[in-house]
Amino acid sequence: MTLTRKPVAFGDLRGWIETLRKSGELHEVNAEVDIDFEIGTIMRLAQGPGTGPAMLFNNLKGYNKPDSRCRRIFGSSLNNNRRIAMMLGLPPETHPRDLVKLGRTILQDAIAPRIVKDGACKENVIAGKNVDLAELPAPYWNRLDGGRYLITYAGVVTKDPTTNVMNVGVYRGMVTSRNTIPILMWRAQHIGHHVTEWRAKGAKEMPIAVAIGWEPSMGFCAGSPVPKGICEYDVMGAIRGEPVDLVKCETSDLYVPASAEIVIEGMLGLEEDTYQMEGPYAEFTGYFAGDRSPKPTIRVTAITHRNDPIMRGTIEGCMPGSYSENAMISSIFRSSTAWNVLDRAGVPGIVDVWGPPVQAGINLNVAIKQSYRGQAKQVANALWGSSAAHVRYKQVTVVDDDIDIHDYAAIDWAIAYRVNAGENDIVIMPATFGLGLDPSTRKRDRDPTLFGTGKWNRVLIDATINLDYDPDPEFGGTRYPPTVWPSKEDEAAARARWTELGLDKLKRG
Ligand SMILES: Cc1cc2nc3c(=O)[nH]c(=O)nc-3n(C[C@H](O)[C@H](O)[C@H](O)COP(=O)(O)O)c2cc1C
Structure with a gap:
C-alpha cells in the first residue's frame, strides 16, 4: 500500500x-481532580492498551480559582495509533x-x-524575582516519584554554541524550588553534546528554554532520534x-513556537556543584x-505564557x-529505525519489522523471506552491531x-514448532552494551x-523453518510438512457458501 499524507497544521495545542x-x-x-497522585492514577488507568482517549482536565484542585495562572492539564494524546496517524x-x-x-523516512524531511x-506565548511575561514555579500545576504523577514533575512531554530547546543549530528534546524535569528544575539528560543525547561544547568554551551555564504545549509534532519530534545537526523545528x-513560527525568548537568543502555551526560560548549570x-x-x-542523584539544573530566568494556558x-x-x-510512539519508530539498520547492512528479504508497544521494541520481531541458511543470524548480528541497539x-x-x-x-x-534449541535456533550474545534502566540486569x-552503559545478554530466537534440514520428498521437496489449512480452491469454495450456511452471522472463522 502506498501512503499519501495530507499534512495538517493544527495551529497550536488548542x-x-x-x-x-x-x-x-x-x-x-x-470534576475537580487532585494533581497529587490522583491525576496520574486516572491517566494510567484510562489509557488502556492503546485504546484510551486523549484527556483534558479542566478543574484542578488548588488551581481552579478564576485568577489561577494555569488551570488545565492535557495529556494522553499520542498513546493511540489513530491519533499518531x-x-x-x-x-x-x-x-x-x-x-x-x-516512519522510515518521516524524520528526514525538512521545512525551515x-x-x-x-x-501568543508572550501574552504574559514573568521575569526575575517574580518567577514562582508553584503557580504552575506540576503533578506528583506517582506516589514513588521524587517530586513534582513539570517537564514530562515538553520541547527542551538548547543550541550548539558554534553552529547555532538548535536542538529540541524531551528530557524530564522536577521542580525543586520556585525557580529551579533539575533535568535528566544522558550525555549521549544531543543536549549532552551541547553541554560538552559549551563547557569546552569555558561557559558555566548554557541557555535553555522549555516549550510546553504546542501541536503534537513537537513532542513527537523532540522525543524521537532526529539526526544530530538537523533541527527538530x-x-x-x-x-x-x-x-x-518561532519567537525569540525574552532572556536568551533561543527560539520557541510562537503559540506555545507556556515557555520556561533559563540557564542550565554546567558545574557539578550547582x-x-x-x-x-x-x-x-x-x-x-x-x-535519585544530583542532576544539571535549570535556573529559571523567565516564564512566558498564553492567557489561560494549558x-x-x-x-x-x-x-x-x-x-x-x-x-x-517508540514502538513504531524503533521498528522503523531497525528496518533502516537492516537495509543499510544489506540484509535481504526483510518483509516486516515490529516491536509491540507494551515493551516498545526491547523485543523485536522480524519477518523475512529466507533465501539462504543463516539469514536470521545475519538479522540479529546487523541489529546488535548498530548503535540503535543501545537501548533496544x-x-x-x-x-x-x-x-x-x-x-x-x-x-x-x-x-x-519452528524453534529447536538443539539446532542453534536460540543464540545468546553475552555481555553487550544495553539499557541502564533494565532491572533484569x-x-x-x-x-x-x-x-558508561548498561549490560545486556541478548538472545536471538530463530523461529524460521530450518534450511539446514534436508528437503523431504514425502512433502514434495519442502523441508516442512504442509499445514492443515485447506487449499486455496477448497477455501474459496467453502467461503462461497458461507452466507447460505448462515456462517456469516457468527462473526467467526
Ligand atoms: C515522554 C518522554 C520522556 C523522556 N524522558 C527522557 C529523559 O528524561 N532523559 C533523556 O535523556 N531522554 C528522555 N527521553 C528520550 C529522548 O527524548 C529521546 O531520546 C530524544 O531523541 C532526545 O532528543 P535528541 O535526540 O535531540 O537528544 C524521553 C522521551 C519521551 C517521549
Missing part, C-alpha cells in the same frame, strides 16, 4: 485539542505496519521555521506541511528507576493493559514471511558511572 474533540478522540474531565496527516485507521514504513516578531515543519537532586521517576520500562503532561511508564505515549532489540525473534508479526499468537505458534552492571 487546534489539536479541537480536532480531537470533533473526532471523538477527547475525554474532558470537569492523525498527527501525520494519515487516515486514523492506518495500520501500524504502514506507520512503521512511513519562520521567525516572527511576536506570538525543520522536521516539525515537514510533518505539518508549513513552517513553524547540580540538584532529582528522581526517582516512573520509567518507560514500567518500573521505577532507582536514579499544561501539557504525560504519564510515563508502560505496562500490560496501559500503554504510554512514549511506548506507542534485546530479544530478536525472526520468523518466515507467512507469519504475521502483528499477531502474537502467530509468533507463539512459530516459536512452538544486576544494579552494579548497569551503573553508567562505572561502565
